Amino acid sequence: MSQLTHQRTGIIGGSGLYNIAGVEIIDTLTIDTPYGAPSDELVLARIGDQEVVFLPRHGRNHSIPPHKINYRANVYAMKLAGVNRIISISAVGSLRKHIHPGEFVLVDQFVDRTHSRENTFFDGPIVAHVSIADPVCNQLRSALEQACLASGITTHNGGRYLVMQGPQFSSRAESELYRSWGMDVIGMTNMPEAKLAREAEICYATVAMCTDYDCWHGQEEDVSVQSILEVMQANVANTQRMLQAFFASGHDAACSSGCRQALEQGIFADLKTADDSAILPVHALVERLL
Numbered sequence: 212m213s214q215l216t217h218q219r220t221g222i223i224g225g226s227g228l229y230n231i232a233g234v235e236i237i238d239t240l241t242i243d244t245p246y247g248a249p250s251d252e253l254v255l256a257r258i259g260d261q262e263v264v265f266l267p268r269h270g271r272n273h274s275i276p277p278h279k280i281n282y283r284a285n286v287y288a289m290k291l292a293g294v295n296r297i298i299s300i301s302a303v304g305s306l307r308k309h310i311h312p313g314e315f316v317l318v319d320q321f322v323d324r325t326h327s328r329e330n331t332f333f334d335g336p337i338v339a340h341v342s343i344a345d346p347v348c349n350q351l352r353s354a355l356e357q358a359c360l361a362s363g364i365t366t367h368n369g370g371r372y373l374v375m376q377g378p379q380f381s382s383r384a385e386s387e388l389y390r391s392w393g394m395d396v397i398g399m400t401n402m403p404e405a406k407l408a409r410e411a412e413i414c415y416a417t418v419a420m421c422t423d424y425d426c427w428h429g430q431e432e433d434v435s436v437q438s439i440l441e442v443m444q445a446n447v448a449n450t451q452r453m454l455q456a457f458f459a460s461g462h463d464a465a466c467s468s469g470c471r472q473a474l475e476q477g478i479f480a481d482l483k484t485a486d487d488s489a490i491l492p493v494h495a496l497v498e499r500l501l
Contacts, residue, residue, distance in 0.1 A: 218464055219255075219262045221289040221413070222454070223404070224300030225273075228265060231451045234258055242291055245492040246283040246329070250275055253292055258458040264292045268400060277377040277399035283329050286407040290495045295471065296351055296414035296464060298457075299405075300450055302443060303372065303398035304380075304425035306390045312442045314365040315449070316396050316419040317356055318372040319347050323402040325376045330403035332410050332496060333478075336489045339410065341477040346405045348414035348468045355416055358457035364449050370395035372419060374402035386427035397425055411496050414470040418453065420446040474500060 222228060240253040254265040266285060269275045289297060303316070310316060323330075333339040352368070359366035373389045375381065377399035381389070389397060396419050408415035422442040474497065482490065482501055490497065 218295050219264050219293045220458075220464070221264045221266065221292070221294035221297040222300065223266050223268050223285065223289075223297060224450070225267060225269075225447065228300060228447070228450060228454070231258065231454055233455065234263075237262070240264070240288075240292055242288040244284045244287040244291065246287055246332075247281055249284045249288040250280060253288060255292070258455075261458050262293075263458070264289060264294050278325070278328065280400065282404050282407055283332060286404065286411050286413070287332070287495060290411045290413065294413060296348065296466070297408055297416075298351070298355065298454075299401060299415065299417040301398050301400055301417055301419050302422050302439060302446070303396040303419040304423045305421045306373070306386065306394050306397055306425060306427065308428070310367055310370070310395060310421055311365075312421050312423055313445055313449075314367065314421050315359055315453075316367045316370040316372075316421060317347075317352050317359070318370045318396065318401075318417050318419050319345070319349075319352065320371045321346055321402055321405055322371065322373050322392070322394065323406075325374055325399075325402050327376075328403055330406055332407065332493050336480070337482070337485060337493060337497075338479045339474060339477045340479070341409050341473045343406055343409050345468070346409065347416050348466060348470050350466055350468050351414045351416040354460065354462040355418060355453070355457060358453050358460060359418075361456040361460070362449065362452040364453060367395075370419070372401055372417065373397045375399055381425055383426050386425045390427055396421065409470065409473050412471045412473050414466050414468070418450065420450065422446065 373394040422439040
């Protein structure tokens with residue numbers, strides 16, 4: 212499938228996000244990639260005058276654990292679908308007293324503690340080294356902050372997200388260690404997703420929905436699936452309102468953060484003389500540079 216030329220917004224999160232008032236489902240997209248199939252079919256929709264592509268990160272029935280998600284296929288499929296900015300909706304635990312369950316954090320930094328996940332499109336023979344010094348698109352994050360405020364959601368703009376391997380939750384010692392590192396929230400899914408979005412020259416920002424206090428907080432119940440689900444219902448409703456406000460704002464999709472030029476100084480190869488077999492796995496990413 213060749214890359215589409217539309218300028219679409221991708222939303223990676225739970226399947227419940229489709230149920231936003233005013234969403235018109237246009238089509239479902241079955242996309243194959245050089246890295247296999249994404250987590251599910253992509254849902255192409257329209258909100259107002261904007262086209263949106265939804266993808267349930269864990270599959271529509273939440274059947275894929277975080278360490279088994281095909282992150283490369285998910286991001287590559289978004290690129291093929293014409294997405295130029297991704298809003299990541301992610302459940303997290305809070306590592307700070309002032310960040311309460313039910314509140315949102317618009318994170319601006321990640322620490323990647325995952326392992327054994329395929330974390331680059333450029334495995335050779337074409338090699339690329341992109342900067343993720345600032346892994347979140349500041350322009351997109353700012354627009355999401357305005358949407359959260361307009362929706363009346365208590366939101367913390369900025370924060371450090373510790374990405375753990377999962378699927379188990381943290382030990383108390385790990386939770387305290389991450390707090391000592393200055394981490395604000397903890398989750399399992401945003402790496403290597405954010406790295407791959409940068410390699411794909413797609414703007415990326417995370418709306419981290421806080422569901423619990425992990426296990427460090429002595430006066431709160433330890434994290435459990437039941438406690439998360441109780442908070443998630445309200446969080447999903449808030450996310451739907453936030454996305455409505457985001458798309459209603461007419462936010463300019465242009466990027467001044469450099470996300471969409473990330474490969475220009477990062478590729479260590481002459482693409483014009485590279486073999487077709489080397490180009491094929493990254494064609495959608497480097498097409499504009501050929």
